[in-house]
Amino acid sequence: MNGPDRALVARLRTRLVDLCATPSPSLAEHEVAARVRTELEAWGLAVREDGAGAALGGTTGNLIAELPGGRPERVVLNAHVDTVPPVPGEPLAPVVDGDVVRTNGRQILGADDKAGVAIVLELVDALRAAPFDARPTLVAVFTVAEEIGLRGAHALDVAALRADLGFVFDGEVPVGEVIAAAVFKEAVTITVRGRRAHAALEPGKGVHAIAAAAEVVRGFPLGAQPGGAVANLGRVAGGGASNVVPDEVLLEGEARAFTRERLEELLREIHLSAAAAVAPLGARAEVVHRRLYDGYDVPEDAAPFAWLRAAAPAHGVELAKVASIGGSDTNVFNAQGLPTVNVGVGMHDIHSVDEWIDVGELARVVAWVGDALTGR
Ligand SMILES: [Zn+2]
The missing domain is CATH 3.40.630.10 (Zn peptidases)
Structure with missing residues (x-):
């Protein structure tokens, strides 16, 4: 050499x-x-x-x-x-x-x-x-x-x-x-929906989407996961005027895993954790994911x-x-x-x-x- x-x-x-x-x-x-x-x-x-x-x-x-x-x-x-x-x-x-x-x-x-x-x-x-x-x-x-x-x-x-x-x-x-x-990589978007209401006059009529989104984040499998998988939330957007109970929050993230099966398992976990997080608050979470590459x-x-x-x-x-x-x-x-x-x-x-x-x-x-x- x-x-x-x-x-x-x-x-x-x-x-x-x-x-x-x-x-x-x-x-x-x-x-x-x-x-x-x-x-x-x-x-x-x-x-x-x-x-x-x-x-x-x-x-x-x-x-x-x-x-x-x-x-x-x-x-x-x-x-x-x-x-x-x-x-x-x-x-x-x-x-x-x-x-x-x-x-x-x-x-x-x-x-x-x-x-x-x-x-x-x-x-x-x-x-x-x-x-x-x-x-x-x-x-x-x-x-x-x-x-x-x-x-x-x-x-x-x-x-x-x-x-x-x-x-x-x-x-x-x-x-x-x-x-x-x-890895296989998937884009993940979670739309958390609540109900608008006047924040001072009728706060009890609203369903607080930001509070619900916080619960979704808390339940999300953030960071390194078993089996070499990893997930992240990288962006949050939503809400509006300070006197309105917000009705919608968008969370954007991703999930990666070395096999199709592990990725699907992780996505299922994301779906289930989001649904479980918003249910007690009466909000809804719509999880959409899209394959970015195999x-x-x-x-x-x-x-x-x-x-x-x-x-x-x-x-x-x-x-x-x-x-x-x-x-x-x-x-x-x-x-x-x-x-x-x-x-x-x-x-x-x-x-x-x-x-x-x-x-x-x-x-x-x-x-x-x-x-x-x-x-x-
Ligand atoms: Zn490069």
Whole structure:
């Protein structure tokens, strides 16, 4: 095992800084997408933009580019081009500190997932130089609107990619850890209804929706639940004038679990606890839930693991399957039948103004996965 290739580290650093300095909040990714497209086209790849931009009201769709190869497999390499919203009024100013690229402490970095974008571009470039017969066909997919509910991936025609396996480079875990199981997630809305009445003249005629909602919150399975499930209420809205017994309160939250069965059980608990909480007060609670994305569990003998495992020792990578309580575009690829894992790239403190990443680790991912893709 050799140390990281210094030329590769330098290239990745330049590429990452350039991408991070270009704003791309969800649904406004045009500028970064244009850079990615220009680079891929300069390498002679045909780049296609799908209809996700128009469908979602964004400034660009997902980008899809193919690098043909002589091996029979078609392999998706994916990263999302959008980031969480930048802090208003603060320039994007990534700071280079040796091999580390970090924020200046006042603005986001967006290595989530510009690091993944840089990796996919480097992998395409590396395999372009590999013998045709040694490489599979690469299908590079740059998704939009990941941070606002995997919406770009949801709008993507996964079947049309005709791929056999996929790698997403969006893992907030150390290099070597591969996220191959993740949760099912459901949005939960609880509408608590009481009865309006004048708060001073006829308070006894009212049914107090805020008081009832408080009981719903008290009975709600908030936080970590048995079996690795978790639920939250994140928003409350309702009420009106201070002299009126309020008749309606809205509670918005979510529930996550690693299996369909556990999630359904948790949702039943939410329904039952809400009904039990409001009944003594004469109020009603209407619980509505909606699947945001499906979970997945890719077995360790599935194709993505076999490819990664073969090349791991030569790069000092200790492969480990891990589970994530968060979602990523990996959820959507798996739900559409494409066995896909989310490769850890060593992101730290994502979605914050303290985010940082070690470019040496990104170089290790590129070298390792590059070898995995060419079967060396
Ligand atoms: Zn991400």
